[in-house]
Amino acid sequence: MHPDRLPGHPHIAYAGDELFVEMIPLSALAQQYGTPLFAYSKASMLAALAAYQQGFSGRQVQICYAMKANSTLAIIQLFAHAGCGFDVVSLGEMQRVLVAGGLASRIIFSGVGKTRAEMHAALEAGVGCFNVESEAELEVLNEVALNLGLQAPVSIRVNPNVDPQTHPYISTGLKGNKFGIAHEHVVQTYQRAAALPGLKVQGIDCHIGSQITQESPYLDAxxxxxxLVEAIEAAGVPIHHIDMGGGLGIEYQGETPPEAAVLWRKLLAKLDARGFGDRPLMIEPGRSLVGNAGVCVTEVLYLKPGEQKNFCIVDAAMNDLPRPAMYQAYHQIVPLKPRDTTPETWEVVGPICESGDWIGHDRDLSVAQGDLLAVMSAGAYCMSMASNYNTRNRAAEVLVDGSQAHLIRAREGYADQMRQERLIT
Structure with a gap:
């Protein structure tokens, strides 16, 4: 029997006893492209984006996809065509946006460790804004901009010391985090930025964390x-836009994050009540746009019963799906073609030589060697964090649009991995 429901969007669902992405059975994609395989629903991503757009109806808002969630070119292209800007944290991410057809003027360049070379390239490209994360960065960016005869548009990322109530590794707005400038130093930092001739103050930014499933942290932030905007402007520095970052969670295991449209109606009401209703806004969603649009298909290689644990060994591993090993994260695991047999409890693990190479603990599955499983909610922070550990090739990726499947990343080969290496002669 297949599960009664799957988390996330209905564009990935069972029809009869077969798991489909939109109108295509995943088993057919696995047969054509092999496993491990990432498959994404185009309709799911656009529906997630539409929820934000609905919440912003009639407002001046620029939605910037946080591409660290998934930086595959075709996905960037999809959001660019839908009118999105982009939040990038490296020169490589900026180059991906430009190759995929995104506009430099709609790029927000974030990150705590921007190099001079990155600043130089971003300024020459004409990025829309730098989200500056430290006072030292202000000074370096000013110097780079003056050397180019340009002014760098800047927002300052504020650390509001708001607890996002999420995993500590993805909490970014507390005093103990490396991100942003402590709110008690913000006004003087803005005054310094306004005094530097190579900078042009544009806005204010915050990002309190990722996989946030409650409204209150956003409302507090x-x-x-x-x-802070009131205090900064009272000190003589105008703030032209407010950037509230991203971080809205998705359902992995029974979470009930607020709907994007509902959350933003409440946030906009707060803006209106305080007299900022006409202020342009920016937001930077990532996971909430792509996370539940993707699945990873994997084949059961071996079943290994044991005295304490039964191991279901699959061909996907921690290099393909890093979140369980890195964050102890949960992903639902379901069969592509369910069996009508009594489930047993399995540790679902990969082939990598690490005890931390697990995909799911204590999963009740009716499974046999050769079966195909779907690891759900794999659209965010899986392929973008994938590696070649154990010299494993990275998986193929397919974008499904109705009854059409587009190969958007070919499976990596060993020659691809070794192309930049040299033997000693």
Whole structure:
């Protein structure tokens, strides 16, 4: 029997006893492209984006896809065609946006460790704004901009000390995090930025974390941001836009994050109540646009019963799906073609030589050697974090659009991995 429901979007669902992405059975994709395989629903991504757009109806808002969630070129292209800007954290991500047809003027360049070379390239490309994360970065960016005879448009990322109530590795807005400038130093930092001739102050930015599933952290952060805008402008520095970052969670295991449209109606009401309703906004969603649009298909290689644990060994591994090993994260695992047999409890693990190479603990599955499984909610922070550990080739990726499947990343080969290496002669 197949599960009663799958988390996320209905564009990935069972029809009869077969798991489909939109109108294509995943088993057919696995047969054509092999496993491990990432498959994404175009309709799911556009529906997630539409929820934000609905919440912003009639407002001045630029949605910038946070491409660290998934930086595959065709996915960037999809969001560029849908009118999105992009939040990047490296020169490589910026280059991907430009190759995929995104506009430099709609790029926000974030990150705590921008190099001079990255600043130089971004300024020459004409990026829309730098989200500056430290006072030292202000000074370096000013110097780079003056050397180019340009002014760098800047927002300052504020650390509002709001607890996002999420995993500590993906919490970014507390005093103990490396991101942003502590809110008690923000006004003087803006005054310094306004005094530097190579900078042009544009806005204010915050990002409190990722996989946030409650409204209250956002509402608290908005209050603190608006307090700061009032203080900064009272000190003589105009703030032209407010960037509330991203971080809205998705359902992996029973979470009920707020709907994007509902959350933003509440945040906009707060803006209106405090007199900022006409202020242009930016947001940077990532996971909430792509996370539940993707699945990873994997084949059961071996079943290995044991005295304490039964191991279901699959051909996907921690290099393909890093989140369980890195964050102890949960992904639902379901069969592509369910068996009508009594389930047993399995540790679903990969082939890599690490005890940390697990995909799911204590999963009740009716499974046999050679079966195909779907690891759900794999659209975010899987392929973008994938590696070649154990000299494993990275998986293929397919974008499904109705009854059409587009190969958007060919499976990597060993020659691809070794292309830049040299033997000693």
């Amino acid at each position: 908005m209050d603190r941001m608006l307090d």
